[in-house]
Amino acid sequence: MRIATWNVNSVRARLPRVLDWLATRRPDVACLQEIKCLDDQFPRAEVEALGYRVETFGQKTYNGVALLALQPQPLEDLRRWKANGSPEGEARVIAATLGDLRLVNAYVVNGQAVGTPKYDYKLTWLQRFGELVREEHAAHRKLVIVGDFNVTFDDRDVYDPVEWHEKILCSTAERQALAAVMGSGLRDAFRHFTQEGGHYTYWDFYTRGFQRGNGLRIDHVLMSDEALASCSEVKIDVDARKGEKPSDHAPVVATFQ
């Protein structure tokens, strides 16, 4: 079984790319972030035509997440979660159970810049998200948390660590907040299989980051030991970042036995 996570940066603008990617890669479950539409605006029929069940947690203009499950894969105990105290309507987390595996799909707050109100909100949001993760882990031993975390783990995840030192996506407080979310029970599954740096999942449009090789690894697959024990590989699908009208993120795909 393969579980993929992908920040698509608008599912409607990306529809041809998303459909092509689903049709060729055929992940058993696809976790999308930044769908940037309401539930009834999601291109449901087109995705269902490829054999997927669609569960969305949408929002107008910003954010929004979705779970796509290749049928007859069961999706049970759906949970659409908002951080207590978050701005009205922020749809960032959707979770479901597949057999003995609990899956949480998250789009973490970006934070704009260190020291701004949005940065403070990001740290607070991560704290609250940590409570949800602990709750889910207490209920499910085999836990997988995927998504756009908007945080790098260390310098190996940054193309220019000097330039990005203590900048947004790389600051010590963000990394500590992510570590707190993971506690002692969740691991960075990509790093478990790949130790060297230089593997990225996000390249900025604005500075033409992909063409320059300027990337960051901020999309992650976090696993409990029980989940990691049945995982055989975690790969970044860099090809999906190439070509016409790509998202600024590449998918990350985890394979299970």
Next chain:
DNA sequence: ATGGTAGCTGGGCTA
């Protein structure tokens, strides 16, 4: 010197 993209939306915000 402070550029340059992309998406949603219908001017400005977000990334």
